[in-house]
Each structure stands twice: as structure tokens, then as C-alpha cells.
Amino acid sequence: MRTKHTQAYAYVHASAVRESASGRSLALKTSGGATPGGEQANPRFFDGFLTAPTAAATALLAVADVAATRYYRPGSAASLDPVVTGCAWGRSPAAGVYARLDVLAAGLDGDGPAGYATHWLIAERLDGDPKQAHAVADALLVLAAQGQLDPELFAAQTQAVLRRDWSTSTRAVTVLRVAAETGARATIWSILRPALPPLLRPAPINGAGALLALAAECAAHSGAKGPIPEVDEVAARKGSSQIVENARLLRDGLRS
Structure with a gap:
């Protein structure tokens, strides 16, 4: 079976190098993109x-x-x-x-909305080269420091990345722990809390035990309270596996 698909692009102006009193600048035009306000024909x-x-x-x-x-x-x-x-x-x-x-947040010095694409570039690299863990953590921390981190959005993207068949949570935990150990445990908890439910249901992802351990640590340092039903469900299981023990640790910390 053959299919035919046409992708159309429309730009306001051609991309160009501009001359001004302050020097040269590169103006790259856009055609279609997702922004915090929704899809736009030519977003900035x-x-x-x-x-x-x-x-x-x-x-x-x-x-x-x-x-x-x-x-x-x-x-x-x-x-x-x-x-x-x-x-x-x-x-x-x-x-x-x-x-x-792809230029991550740490490579940029300027302003502009950090929308879906910026968050996705960082989230996708949670499962990337372990040698880049510190660079990815820095990009996440810069986004948070600029007040542009959307924890709910980043959490949704994180679970999408970690639910891929070829992904592993080990590299993601490494990046998030690097960021947390800079003193940003409250920031990491703001991501992990909404990320945990879809990562634990219907079945926990591989390596969920280490993710729960990090979550328990960040929650304790942040003074977080309030139950998470999916965590409670795992904690109620019989046995003493890493995932069950760490789920109980997180559950008890959120209760006390």
C-alpha cells in the first residue's frame, strides 16, 4: 500500500543575518510550532x-x-x-x-517562552548518554532558576520517555539525583510527584525502586505531605523487594 503526505511550510520572511549598530544577528524564521498558548503559525x-x-x-x-x-x-x-x-x-x-x-537551556542567554519543545529537549535526554548527566541536570536547573519550568509538563514528558520500550530509568535517576544534590530537592519533587502515578500504573516501570528512593529523599527534604494512591498500592504489596520497600518509605514519609 502506498500513501502520500504533503507537509507545507510558510514563513513570514526568509531567515537572514542582519546588520545593525550593535553588530550582526541571526534571525531564524519559524513555520508552525507548539507554544504555551497553543499552536501558532509563526511562533517566537x-x-x-x-x-x-x-x-x-x-x-x-x-x-x-x-x-x-x-x-x-x-x-x-x-x-x-x-x-x-x-x-x-x-x-x-x-x-x-x-x-x-538542539541547544539546551544552559546554552542560551536571553528571553523567550520555554514551551513544550524546550521541556521535551531536556526530558528526552534524561535517558541519553550518561556522560551528559551533569549537562542535562544543569539545563533543567537553569530552566527552574528562570522560573520557566512547568513541573506538570516535564513530568508528563518524563513518563513518556521512560515508558518507551528501549528506555531505562537508571540514567534518568542519575540526572535527577545530580540536580537534587545541588540543593534543588524541592524542584525535583515537584516533577516526581506528578510523574510517579503514570510510572507506577498499570505496572511499575523497570527500575522504579531507585526512582521511589529518590522521591522519598526529595519529599523528606521538602516537607511534602499527602498520599499518592499509586505509591500506597505498591507499598501494600507483600514482600521486601526494593520497589516495595522504597514505596513504603515514601508512603510513610508522606503520612508523618
């Missing part, structure tokens, strides 16, 4: 400076090279390989190539 996301402009410029030029290159090469049907997704590789007959540049 950011005005300001990049903290590492040389590295960002190099990366942006690399993305532009990919966009301007035609990768398709005709070949016989016998040479076609299946496309494999999910942290793997493959080759399609269309030879599609995808590239993008």
Missing part, C-alpha cells in the same frame, strides 16, 4: 545569545549541509535493506537523512 521562541556561538555555528552549518544535499542514489530492489528504528540503523530506498541542532 527565543531572543538572545548563545553561550557557545562558535560551536553552535559549526553545528548549524552541518545541519544546513545535510538539508542542502541530495542523498538519493538509484539502486536495484535486491540491494534494499530494511529500515530499523530505535537507536539502530538502516538504509531506505529513499536514503532519507535527518539532522537537527
Whole structure:
């Protein structure tokens, strides 16, 4: 079966380098995007400076090279390989190539709304390279320090990331613990409280015990109270597994 899909883009002006009395600036135009106020045809996301402009410029030029290159090469049907997704590789007959540049909050110095996309860039990296744990934690803390962190939104994105078949909560716990140990336990608790229910039902994610341990620590330091039914349900189970013991620790802390 063949399907056909058309994606249309509409820009107010072309992206360009602008000259002014204060120097040069790069104006990148948008076409469609999600903002805190909903979908917009040409949203404004950011005005300001990049903290590492040389590295960002190099990366942006690399993305532009990919966009301007035609990768398709005709070949016989016998040479076609299946496309494999999910942290793997493959080759399609269309030879599609995808590239993008993501700049986290720590790499930006300016203003603009931190909407769905900004939160998602950080949430998606909770399950990324462990070597980047401190950088991801810094990006999350910068967002919170700017007063732009939406805990409910970030919690929903976090559970979506950790519910993926190939994800593991171990790396996410590492990032969140790094952030918590800077003294931001109340901030991390504001994320974990709404994130825990969907991460525990209908069945807890793998590694939920470590996540509950961090939640218990953050809740205790924050003076948080009030039951979480999904935590109570896990705590009421028989046995002494890590997840059950840590659920009981969190439950009791929220009660006392």
C-alpha cells in the first residue's frame, strides 16, 4: 500500500543575518510550532545569545549541509535493506537523512517562552548518554532558576520517555539525583510527584525502586505531605523487594 503526505511550510520572511549598530544577528524564521498558548503559525521562541556561538555555528552549518544535499542514489530492489528504528540503523530506498541542532537551556542567554519543545529537549535526554548527566541536570536547573519550568509538563514528558520500550530509568535517576544534590530537592519533587502515578500504573516501570528512593529523599527534604494512591498500592504489596520497600518509605514519609 502506498500513501502520500504533503507537509507545507510558510514563513513570514526568509531567515537572514542582519546588520545593525550593535553588530550582526541571526534571525531564524519559524513555520508552525507548539507554544504555551497553543499552536501558532509563526511562533517566537527565543531572543538572545548563545553561550557557545562558535560551536553552535559549526553545528548549524552541518545541519544546513545535510538539508542542502541530495542523498538519493538509484539502486536495484535486491540491494534494499530494511529500515530499523530505535537507536539502530538502516538504509531506505529513499536514503532519507535527518539532522537537527538542539541547544539546551544552559546554552542560551536571553528571553523567550520555554514551551513544550524546550521541556521535551531536556526530558528526552534524561535517558541519553550518561556522560551528559551533569549537562542535562544543569539545563533543567537553569530552566527552574528562570522560573520557566512547568513541573506538570516535564513530568508528563518524563513518563513518556521512560515508558518507551528501549528506555531505562537508571540514567534518568542519575540526572535527577545530580540536580537534587545541588540543593534543588524541592524542584525535583515537584516533577516526581506528578510523574510517579503514570510510572507506577498499570505496572511499575523497570527500575522504579531507585526512582521511589529518590522521591522519598526529595519529599523528606521538602516537607511534602499527602498520599499518592499509586505509591500506597505498591507499598501494600507483600514482600521486601526494593520497589516495595522504597514505596513504603515514601508512603510513610508522606503520612508523618
